[in-house]
Amino acid sequence: MDNKLRVSELHELLNQYNYEYHVLDKPSVPDSEYDRLMQELIKLEEENPELKTADSPTVRVGGQVLEGFQKVEHRIPMLSLGNAFNEQDLRDFDRRARQAVGETVSYVCELKIDGLAVSLMYENGIFVQGSTRGDGTIGEEISVNLKTVRSIPLRLKEPVNIEVRGEVFMPRKSFEKLNAGRLENEEEPFANPRNAAAGSLRQLDPKVAAKRNLDVFIYNIADTSKTNVVSHSDGLNWLEKIGFKTNRERRKCATIDEVIEYVNEWVVKRPELTYDIDGIVIKVDSLDQQEELGFTAKSPRWAIAYKFPAEEVVT
């Protein structure tokens, strides 16, 4: 078979197997088959450098060390969320939203992932740039490190131009293994999975990030005006359909009572998760109502973060 044809066939196979394993958690081939195909592609690219492309699955293992990170301006700012600390705060949020739109409001509740917020840009379905939140307007360009996060798709199932936001995190088990290794090497352990994820993504050597078993949940479309979704929940379902990993614990809530029920459920279930969360994000589901509610200087009026009390450290 002609090398160019074999390279594109290997791209398809490796992207599909990676998607099944890291996004669906349902691999259809053993790791050994994935590794064999990856080695074949690495060899073909070494022998035919003109066949290596920026979206090749071989970027998953990390390329050359960077001098530093470029700055990236977020065309749409990555805002922070207003906080709620108790049931009354949530009821006040609901009352303000209903009064502002003059009708009933339904919500989507999502786990607030304790990781590092990132923005991912896709052109014709190809991952072209990834950056950190930074100060919300200017972030750091960390595309090569984000390409090593196996659950971040290099190529979507539809050739769309889209910018999405999500949270990169380190699963608790990976955090514990990483710190055990650091202690063995007399290195400073990371304080928590969030710091470990942030530290990994800020590495100038992508081969280090590639070994840190980072993961992602995508939770927002930056500019929904270019899509035909009418609600946030539709948007998340569409993101899933085109190949993104979203958090399946999300729930549509018709009333603030149902929101409070969901929050109370997760106060109890939180320790069962395989990753850290620091609260619940509650968003108005209708995009029309979101637009009507708009933003304060620094946060959307159509979303709020219910913050769990900080976990007391067991000494």
Ligand SMILES: NC(=O)c1cc2c(N)ncc(C(N)=O)c2s1
């Ligand atoms: N700062 C923000 O806007 C958000 C931060 C987070 C977070 N850390 N985890 C989950 C979500 C979500 N599902 O929307 C959001 S939204």
